[in-house]
Amino acid sequence: MSVLRCSLLMSLAACGEAGPPLSRLTQAWAADTVARANGPLTRTLILAGLAAELCASRQSVPLVDLEVGSALPVSPALGAVLGQSELHSIDGALGETVVLVYEGMDLSDHDVEWLRLTVMTTDEHFQVEFDPLIGDAEGSTEIARLEGFGQISISVDLGCSSSQALVGGSALWVDDEGRRHELKLPADSEIGSDLSFDGAVPWLPVAGAVSWSARIEGQDRSMTTEDAAEILVDSQGNGKWPVTVWGPDWQGEGLSAIVP
8 A cells, every 4th residue: 555545544544553433533523412402402392391281271270360479380390390480470461462471490501590481372272482581680670681592482282181282393592602502393394293292201202303403613413303202211300312413424323311
Protein backbone atom coordinates (compact mmCIF):
# COMPACT_ATOMS: atom_id res chain seq x y z
CA MET A 1 0.00 0.00 0.00
CA SER A 2 1.35 3.45 -0.87
CA VAL A 3 2.14 6.06 1.76
CA LEU A 4 -0.56 8.32 0.32
CA ARG A 5 -3.23 5.62 0.52
CA CYS A 6 -2.15 4.74 4.05
CA SER A 7 -2.54 8.35 5.19
CA LEU A 8 -6.03 8.56 3.72
CA LEU A 9 -7.17 5.44 5.57
CA MET A 10 -5.29 5.96 8.80
CA SER A 11 -8.23 7.35 10.74
CA LEU A 12 -10.27 4.21 10.09
CA ALA A 13 -7.80 1.37 9.82
CA ALA A 14 -4.34 2.79 10.62
CA CYS A 15 -2.96 0.77 7.68
CA GLY A 16 -3.89 -2.59 9.10
CA GLU A 17 -3.79 -1.66 12.80
CA ALA A 18 -7.00 -1.49 14.83
CA GLY A 19 -8.29 2.05 15.37
CA PRO A 20 -11.38 3.65 16.93
CA PRO A 21 -14.37 2.36 14.94
CA LEU A 22 -16.61 4.95 13.37
CA SER A 23 -19.53 3.47 15.35
CA ARG A 24 -18.03 4.92 18.55
CA LEU A 25 -18.33 8.44 17.21
CA THR A 26 -21.84 7.73 15.98
CA GLN A 27 -22.84 6.37 19.37
CA ALA A 28 -21.35 9.41 21.10
CA TRP A 29 -23.39 11.72 18.88
CA ALA A 30 -26.49 9.61 19.53
CA ALA A 31 -25.97 9.70 23.31
CA ASP A 32 -25.44 13.47 23.23
CA THR A 33 -28.60 13.93 21.16
CA VAL A 34 -30.71 11.79 23.48
CA ALA A 35 -29.43 13.68 26.53
CA ARG A 36 -30.38 17.03 24.99
CA ALA A 37 -33.81 15.77 23.93
CA ASN A 38 -34.76 14.24 27.29
CA GLY A 39 -35.93 17.51 28.86
CA PRO A 40 -38.14 18.76 26.02
CA LEU A 41 -39.60 15.29 25.52
CA THR A 42 -40.40 14.87 29.22
CA ARG A 43 -41.99 18.31 29.50
CA THR A 44 -44.10 17.68 26.40
CA LEU A 45 -45.36 14.37 27.80
CA ILE A 46 -46.22 16.02 31.13
CA LEU A 47 -48.35 18.63 29.36
CA ALA A 48 -49.93 15.98 27.14
CA GLY A 49 -50.85 14.05 30.28
CA LEU A 50 -52.20 17.25 31.83
CA ALA A 51 -54.42 17.89 28.82
CA ALA A 52 -55.67 14.30 28.98
CA GLU A 53 -56.63 14.65 32.64
CA LEU A 54 -58.34 18.01 32.12
CA CYS A 55 -60.32 16.51 29.25
CA ALA A 56 -61.44 13.54 31.35
CA SER A 57 -62.54 15.73 34.28
CA ARG A 58 -64.12 18.57 32.30
CA GLN A 59 -67.67 17.50 33.17
CA SER A 60 -67.16 17.01 36.91
CA VAL A 61 -64.78 19.98 37.30
CA PRO A 62 -65.71 22.68 34.75
CA LEU A 63 -62.75 24.96 34.17
CA VAL A 64 -64.92 28.09 34.26
CA ASP A 65 -65.83 27.25 37.89
CA LEU A 66 -62.23 27.25 39.14
CA GLU A 67 -61.36 29.94 41.68
CA VAL A 68 -58.26 32.10 41.87
CA GLY A 69 -55.78 30.57 44.32
CA SER A 70 -56.90 27.00 43.66
CA ALA A 71 -54.58 24.21 42.51
CA LEU A 72 -54.76 22.48 39.15
CA PRO A 73 -57.64 19.95 39.13
CA VAL A 74 -55.41 16.95 38.42
CA SER A 75 -54.41 13.67 40.03
CA PRO A 76 -52.04 13.81 43.05
CA ALA A 77 -49.26 12.18 41.02
CA LEU A 78 -49.40 14.76 38.25
CA GLY A 79 -49.90 17.60 40.71
CA ALA A 80 -46.70 16.61 42.54
CA VAL A 81 -44.76 16.72 39.27
CA LEU A 82 -46.12 20.15 38.31
CA GLY A 83 -45.24 21.76 41.66
CA GLN A 84 -47.18 23.93 44.10
CA SER A 85 -49.03 25.86 41.44
CA GLU A 86 -51.98 28.18 42.06
CA LEU A 87 -54.47 29.74 39.70
CA HIS A 88 -53.48 33.38 39.22
CA SER A 89 -56.20 34.43 36.80
CA ILE A 90 -59.05 33.04 34.72
CA ASP A 91 -60.89 34.47 31.76
CA GLY A 92 -63.94 32.62 30.53
CA ALA A 93 -65.47 35.52 28.66
CA LEU A 94 -64.26 34.32 25.27
CA GLY A 95 -67.24 32.13 24.43
CA GLU A 96 -66.05 28.54 24.11
CA THR A 97 -62.50 29.46 25.16
CA VAL A 98 -61.16 29.60 28.72
CA VAL A 99 -57.76 31.14 29.53
CA LEU A 100 -56.11 30.12 32.80
CA VAL A 101 -52.76 31.35 34.16
CA TYR A 102 -51.02 29.37 36.89
CA GLU A 103 -48.03 30.51 38.93
CA GLY A 104 -45.56 28.34 40.81
CA MET A 105 -45.13 25.76 38.05
CA ASP A 106 -42.17 23.37 37.97
CA LEU A 107 -41.47 22.45 34.35
CA SER A 108 -37.77 23.25 34.06
CA ASP A 109 -34.77 24.68 35.93
CA HIS A 110 -36.08 28.25 35.97
CA ASP A 111 -36.69 29.62 39.47
CA VAL A 112 -40.01 31.30 38.72
CA GLU A 113 -42.37 29.72 36.24
CA TRP A 114 -45.89 30.34 35.05
CA LEU A 115 -48.12 28.43 32.67
CA ARG A 116 -50.88 29.90 30.53
CA LEU A 117 -53.50 27.45 29.25
CA THR A 118 -55.89 28.44 26.49
CA VAL A 119 -58.59 25.78 26.42
CA MET A 120 -61.17 25.32 23.69
CA THR A 121 -63.66 22.51 23.12
CA THR A 122 -64.82 21.68 19.60
CA ASP A 123 -67.23 19.03 18.37
CA GLU A 124 -64.47 16.41 18.33
CA HIS A 125 -61.56 17.62 20.42
CA PHE A 126 -60.50 19.14 23.71
CA GLN A 127 -57.77 21.57 22.63
CA VAL A 128 -55.17 23.14 24.94
CA GLU A 129 -52.54 25.69 23.94
CA PHE A 130 -49.80 25.84 26.58
CA ASP A 131 -47.48 28.83 26.99
CA PRO A 132 -44.77 28.24 29.65
CA LEU A 133 -43.50 31.57 30.98
CA ILE A 134 -40.51 32.72 33.01
CA GLY A 135 -41.09 35.18 35.83
CA ASP A 136 -38.80 38.22 36.00
CA ALA A 137 -36.36 38.95 38.82
CA GLU A 138 -38.60 41.68 40.23
CA GLY A 139 -41.41 39.24 40.87
CA SER A 140 -43.80 40.96 38.49
CA THR A 141 -47.27 39.47 38.13
CA GLU A 142 -47.94 41.26 34.86
CA ILE A 143 -48.36 38.39 32.43
CA ALA A 144 -47.47 40.58 29.44
CA ARG A 145 -43.98 41.14 30.91
CA LEU A 146 -43.16 37.46 31.31
CA GLU A 147 -40.89 35.73 28.81
CA GLY A 148 -42.10 32.62 27.03
CA PHE A 149 -39.86 29.63 26.40
CA GLY A 150 -42.22 27.33 24.54
CA GLN A 151 -45.43 26.86 22.59
CA ILE A 152 -47.24 23.55 22.96
CA SER A 153 -50.48 22.58 21.25
CA ILE A 154 -52.27 19.46 22.48
CA SER A 155 -55.51 18.00 21.15
CA VAL A 156 -57.42 15.26 23.02
CA ASP A 157 -60.21 13.21 21.48
CA LEU A 158 -63.50 14.05 23.20
CA GLY A 159 -64.06 10.37 23.97
CA CYS A 160 -61.45 10.75 26.73
CA SER A 161 -61.81 9.17 30.15
CA SER A 162 -59.62 8.67 33.19
CA SER A 163 -58.51 5.31 31.76
CA GLN A 164 -58.08 6.21 28.09
CA ALA A 165 -57.25 9.39 26.18
CA LEU A 166 -56.03 9.77 22.61
CA VAL A 167 -53.65 12.71 22.28
CA GLY A 168 -51.96 14.46 19.37
CA GLY A 169 -50.19 17.75 18.83
CA SER A 170 -46.88 19.53 18.55
CA ALA A 171 -44.41 21.34 20.77
CA LEU A 172 -41.68 23.94 20.47
CA TRP A 173 -39.27 24.52 23.35
CA VAL A 174 -36.44 27.08 23.42
CA ASP A 175 -33.55 26.19 25.72
CA ASP A 176 -31.17 28.52 27.56
CA GLU A 177 -28.87 28.66 24.53
CA GLY A 178 -31.69 29.77 22.25
CA ARG A 179 -31.87 26.36 20.57
CA ARG A 180 -35.29 25.30 19.23
CA HIS A 181 -36.52 21.81 20.06
CA GLU A 182 -39.48 20.71 17.95
CA LEU A 183 -41.64 17.68 18.74
CA LYS A 184 -44.55 15.97 17.01
CA LEU A 185 -47.18 13.75 18.59
CA PRO A 186 -47.53 11.31 16.88
CA ALA A 187 -44.18 11.06 15.14
CA ASP A 188 -45.81 10.56 11.73
CA SER A 189 -49.06 12.49 11.44
CA GLU A 190 -49.97 10.74 8.17
CA ILE A 191 -49.72 7.09 9.18
CA GLY A 192 -49.10 7.20 12.94
CA SER A 193 -51.85 6.90 15.54
CA ASP A 194 -52.29 9.41 18.36
CA LEU A 195 -50.60 8.76 21.68
CA SER A 196 -52.75 6.78 24.09
CA PHE A 197 -52.70 7.51 27.84
CA ASP A 198 -54.33 5.17 30.37
CA GLY A 199 -53.75 7.30 33.48
CA ALA A 200 -51.64 4.70 35.32
CA VAL A 201 -48.60 6.98 35.02
CA PRO A 202 -50.09 10.33 33.93
CA TRP A 203 -47.07 11.45 31.88
CA LEU A 204 -46.32 8.14 30.14
CA PRO A 205 -48.31 7.00 27.10
CA VAL A 206 -49.00 3.33 26.54
CA ALA A 207 -49.12 3.49 22.73
CA GLY A 208 -47.89 5.78 19.97
CA ALA A 209 -44.57 7.41 19.10
CA VAL A 210 -43.03 10.89 19.33
CA SER A 211 -40.46 12.64 17.13
CA TRP A 212 -37.97 15.35 18.12
CA SER A 213 -35.61 17.54 16.09
CA ALA A 214 -33.09 20.32 16.71
CA ARG A 215 -29.83 21.72 15.34
CA ILE A 216 -26.87 20.76 17.51
CA GLU A 217 -23.21 21.61 16.91
CA GLY A 218 -23.93 22.51 13.30
CA GLN A 219 -25.84 19.29 12.62
CA ASP A 220 -29.55 18.84 11.97
CA ARG A 221 -30.42 15.97 14.28
CA SER A 222 -33.68 14.10 14.80
CA MET A 223 -34.98 11.38 17.07
CA THR A 224 -38.00 9.08 16.91
CA THR A 225 -39.19 6.89 19.74
CA GLU A 226 -40.32 3.32 19.42
CA ASP A 227 -43.96 2.63 20.18
CA ALA A 228 -44.78 3.57 23.77
CA ALA A 229 -45.55 -0.08 24.52
CA GLU A 230 -41.74 -0.48 24.65
CA ILE A 231 -41.27 1.99 27.53
CA LEU A 232 -39.62 0.43 30.58
CA VAL A 233 -41.23 1.87 33.74
CA ASP A 234 -39.76 1.70 37.26
CA SER A 235 -41.62 1.89 40.58
CA GLN A 236 -41.28 5.70 40.67
CA GLY A 237 -43.00 6.19 37.33
CA ASN A 238 -39.76 7.00 35.52
CA GLY A 239 -39.51 5.63 32.01
CA LYS A 240 -36.80 4.55 29.60
CA TRP A 241 -37.98 4.82 26.00
CA PRO A 242 -36.00 3.18 23.15
CA VAL A 243 -35.25 5.69 20.40
CA THR A 244 -33.52 5.94 17.04
CA VAL A 245 -31.39 9.01 16.37
CA TRP A 246 -30.29 10.48 13.03
CA GLY A 247 -27.68 13.00 11.96
CA PRO A 248 -26.67 14.21 8.48
CA ASP A 249 -24.97 10.93 7.55
CA TRP A 250 -25.25 8.72 10.61
CA GLN A 251 -27.76 6.76 12.69
CA GLY A 252 -27.67 5.51 16.25
CA GLU A 253 -29.80 4.00 19.01
CA GLY A 254 -30.43 4.99 22.60
CA LEU A 255 -32.75 5.09 25.62
CA SER A 256 -34.50 8.36 26.41
CA ALA A 257 -35.00 8.92 30.15
CA ILE A 258 -38.47 10.24 31.04
CA VAL A 259 -37.85 11.51 34.58
CA PRO A 260 -40.19 14.36 35.64
